[in-house]
Structure formats: structure tokens, C-alpha cells
Amino acid sequence: MTVPPPTVSEDILDPAVESRGLSVWYGRKQAIRRVDLKMARHDVTAIIGPSGCGKSTYLRSINRMNDTILGCRMEGELRVDGEDVYGPGVDPVLLRRKVGLIFQKPNPFPKSVYKNLAFGVQLHYRASPSDLDGVVEAALRQANLWDEVKDRLDDSALGLSGGQQQRLCIARALAIEPEVLLMDEPCSALDPVATAKIEDLIFELKKEMTIVIVTHNMQQAARVADYTAFMYLGRLVEFDRTRDLFEKPHEELTENYITGRFG
């Protein structure tokens, strides 16, 4: 009895992010090999795979964070909202306003909580001081951090706990109202309680934006993602609805990876 391969990509008619034949090289080394992938709008897509499979490279190519790496070049197409991200005349700064990125280790500026949020808003929108307070509060509330920091807005962000710092970084990204939020192993440096808070936040945020998360933690992918992509050696091996991928993966390679029978 053979089971047909998943055709979930065909069901995603209006993707927020889409790549076609995307390849990325670091010098001579090819990190991504002709990846076709669609991220459904207002859904969470997880990218999983062993270290070095290209998942972070893929994520970072969505908001052109690889541009700054010497010797990095790409081929193929990457579209956010239908617009070619690498097209002529695209301003990477404006692109990153639309596509926020959260890193593995929280990286707040060594400034006050307030200034961490205000900085990006002033840079992108030149908001007046009265508006600014409102924007800062709204972003902190959206990141479920307001109640914990409202009396410490002038304290250094570096004094917050790891989980709070990560939510501060998320709030900082949210303050400039992105349409897509990229998260590169956002919980790998956090304890289970802080992780649960970030996961709850992801669940809330997807109502308003598209989220792409790279994670080493497969249970996390299973918990938070609507869709999951499995990458191996730079290739996309399988892409499906998360529940189908974890219940009945189609590819032997996926099966072996998610059940831990690998290498």
C-alpha cells in the first residue's frame, strides 16, 4: 500500500514568503540547494534539520541578513508578499522593517528597556515623544512583557532575565510592525518556563503576522508550528502540515531524523 507524497504546498495559495529554486553559497560551499518553499500567511512554519542543513541560512536569506557575509551569493527567487526580495531597487533596511529577525541569544542594546524599543521606532518612523510612549507600551504589552518591566523602563535592559531579554527583543521587533517575524532558535538559551512564555507569545502573534521559526527542538516545532519543513544537506526533504509530518512522514530520511534514528 503506497501513500501519495504530501501536496500541501499546492494548498498555500497566498504565501507571505515564497522561494523558488533558492540556492545560497558561502564561497565555494553550497549551503542551500534549489529550495522551493511557501510560508502560509498568518501561520507558523518551522524549519527543522540537523546542524549545518542550511535552515538558518534559509531563514536569514528571507530578510537579506546574509548580504553582510563576505563571499555569500544566491540564485533563484525569494519573494515576500509577492515582491522579489533580491530585486533591483529593494532597500534591505526597509525590507527588514517588514521582516523582523529574532536571534538565538537575546541581544538587547546595552541601554534602558525604553530606549531598546524607542530606537528602532525613531529610526524607521521618527515618532514624536508623545506617540513614542504609546508605541513602547503597546509593543511591550504585545510581547507579554509590560507587567514585568513597566516600573523598570529606565533600567538597563541587560539587568533583565534571559527570557525577559528575549521577549524584549521580540517587542523591539514588534514595535516597527513587521509582517513577517523570523526566529532563529529563539528558545535555545532559555529555561522551560521562559520557553513556554515565548511559545504562548508565538501563538498570539500569528494572528497578526507570519512566523518562521528555526528550531532544534522537535517537540517545540510540533507544539508551535502549523507547517514544518525538514531540511538536510541544504535540500528541502519534506514539507507538510506539522501534525502530518510528525504522525506520518512520507520520506524515510524525515522519519529517521524525527524519531532520532540518525547518523
Next chain:
Amino acid sequence: MTSKADQRKALAEGLDRLNENMATLAELSELAIRKAVDGLVRLDAAVADEVFMLDQEIYALQVEIEKTCVDLLALHAPVARDLRMITTSLKITTDFDRIGRYAKDISEITLQFRGGETHFKKLVSIPRMADLTIEMVDSAINAFLERDDVSAAKLPETDDSVDSLHDQVFREIVTYMMDSSVTIEAGAQYILVSRYLERIADHAVNIGERVVYMVTGERPPRIRAADRAKDKAP
């Protein structure tokens, strides 16, 4: 702290233990039906007692398997084929438990027939039904152990034969009751035995359906016997 490889080893060992226990559970269930029918045909009370013991063992092993499954789910968050094997085991232990109970029910009828009585006629259809039913349970067990979804998917066809035999036994016994060849009380007991065997065959079909899911991840649709017959017609 345990490493990922150790965790994987613990899960693998747990799954092996589960598989072994499932094989034992299946063997006990099959043995229970064989003995129950043998005891009934020979009206042997000692054999009936053995079936009661087997039913107890089946229940205890079912509880043990359930505990193993819950532990594996709680401790290892299994996915894909591991997850499907565990959920399938959880579900089909209930089928095996029911099979054990029906064997026990048949043996209870054996005890009621006891007291120097012989059957009003030589039993033919019931042992034939029992053979087919045991063959189905055996086939379901092998499909589980061999991860053979193709054989598992064929079980409903044999079940159709068991269903027809049940209808035949029913009509036969009713006829004998009407002409008083057999008492209403005894006749009703034969019909019950036939009904129990027919239910055991249904449980074998259930096990087969779960095996298809375990192997492929797909849940096969239930097709009515009449539609199956239509498909077979030239």
C-alpha cells in the same frame, strides 16, 4: 544527565519490550479462543477453567502494556512510526481483551451445558466458524508483528464469511428450536456462542485496520460487506 543517544536507546528498548508483550498478549488471546471452542465441543469443564485463568492473564498483561505505553508517551514524546506503534498497541490491547472476554463467555456456556449432557447434534458450523475466526486473529497478529498492512487490509473479506456462517447458524438453530430438536434455552446458548465468535472476528478486523494505520499512517475506510461483494462481482 542522560544523553540523546541514551534516551533513544531507552525508547528503543521500551518499544522492543512493548512488541514482545503484544506478541504474548496475542498468543494468549488466540489460545483462549482455541481452548474455549475445544472445551465447548468436548463439553470439558477443566478446559473451561483454563480459559478463565487465561482471561485473567490477558487482563493483567493488558494493564502492563497500557502502563508501558503511557510511560513511553510521557517520557519520550515519540513521533512518526514510534508514535503510531504505541497508539496502535494501546488501541488493540482493548480488542485482545475483548477477545479474551468472549472466550471466557463461551466457556461459561460450556459449564452450563455440563452434567453428562452431550450436544443435541454434532457441532459442525460452530467449529468451522471458530477455525475461520482463529485464522483471522492469527492473521491480524502476524500482520501486527510483521508490519504487514496488505494482509491486514484483507481481513474484512474473511469476516464476510464468518458473518455468513453466523447467519446460517442462527437460522439453523432457530429451525431446530421450532421443531423442538433443541430446547429454547440450549438453542439460545448456541446462538450466543456463534455471536461471540462473530464478534471476535470483528475485533480481528479492528486490529487489521489499526495495523494498516500503524504501517502507512492512513486510516482505511470501512466498506460495507454488500459493497465489497458488488466490487467482487464480475
